[in-house]
Amino acid sequence: MKKDEIVLKRPVSAMKESALAYRKAHFESGEKTIYGSELFDQIESYDEWLKAVTRNTKPETVDPNWVVTDTFFAVRPGDQEIVGIIDLRHSLNGFLKDLGHCGYSVRPSERRKGYGTQMLRQLLDVAKEAGLQKLQLSVERDNTASVRVIQNNGGVYERSFSFEGKEADVYGFLLK
Ligand SMILES: CC(C)(COP(=O)(O)OP(=O)(O)OC[C@H]1O[C@@H](n2cnc3c(N)ncnc32)[C@H](O)[C@@H]1OP(=O)(O)O)[C@@H](O)C(=O)NCCC(=O)NCCS
Incomplete structure (x- = not known):
């Protein structure tokens, strides 16, 4: 790993x-949705959210309505600041068929520093280690920053679909 690289860390109590x-920081910037946060934007209690994301990491305990999912905070080594969040859903159900295996967000004040690109690069390694052969990711076409993050990591355009009235594109990453 390069010096100054962010580190993907699983959430634990000590990070509360x-x-x-x-x-x-997301809410104060007017962002109600935190992509890739596995409902951290909707579950008020950190402890409850932590329990849910921890249960969802294992087939034996995953919510029957969801799929096995790993959730990571992106932590900057220098000051231990959380600069982003990213998730990896190990499989796609009917709901995720278009939405894909992964979502991510970077703290608003920390954008355009390369963290988004680093986070996805590291997540692709995690996905490979987890045995996925291909990762699918979707992005609204006008989300230039996210499209760049995908392109920086070698995502290949596959198809388009409409989501909540917006055009979105599906990209694939071969992990073999
Ligand atoms: C998308 C997001 C994660 C990108 O994070 P980031 O840390 O800023 O990404 P990077 O610094 O790696 O930037 C990647 C590229 O996008 C460009 N970029 C970043 N923000 C941009 C913006 N607002 N407009 C245009 N280009 C932008 C960067 O300059 C960089 O370009 P380069 O690769 O040509 O050098 C971040 O903007 C974010 O959290 N957005 C809200 C949540 C979201 O949209 N998530 C994705 C859902 S699919």
């Missing part, structure tokens, strides 16, 4: 305060 501050 920094995680809540991270969420607040």
Whole structure:
């Protein structure tokens, strides 16, 4: 790993305060949805959210309405600041068929520093280690920053679909 690379860390109890501050930073910038956060934007209690994301990492305990999912905070080594969040859904159900295996967000004040690109690059390694042969990712076409993150990591355009009235594109990453 290169020096100054962010590190993907699974959420734990000790991260509670920094995680809540991270969420607040999104809300204070007017973002109600935190992509890739596995409902951290909707479940008020950190402890409840932590229990849910931890259960969802294992086939034996995953919510029957969801798929096995790993969730990571992107942590900057220098100051341990959470700079982003990203998830990996190990399979696609009917709901995820278009939405794909992964979502991500970077803290609003930390954007355009290369963290989004680094996070996806590292997640592709995690997906490979988890045995996925291909990762599918969807993005609204006008989300230039996210399209660039995908392109920086070698995503290949596959198809388009409409989501909530917007055009979105599906990209694939071969992991073999
Ligand atoms: C998408 C997102 C994760 C990108 O994170 P980031 O840390 O800023 O990404 P990077 O710094 O790696 O930037 C990637 C590229 O996008 C460009 N970029 C970043 N923000 C941009 C913007 N607002 N407009 C145009 N280009 C932008 C960067 O300059 C960089 O370009 P380059 O590869 O040509 O150098 C971040 O903007 C975000 O959290 N957005 C809200 C959530 C979201 O949209 N998630 C994705 C859902 S699919």
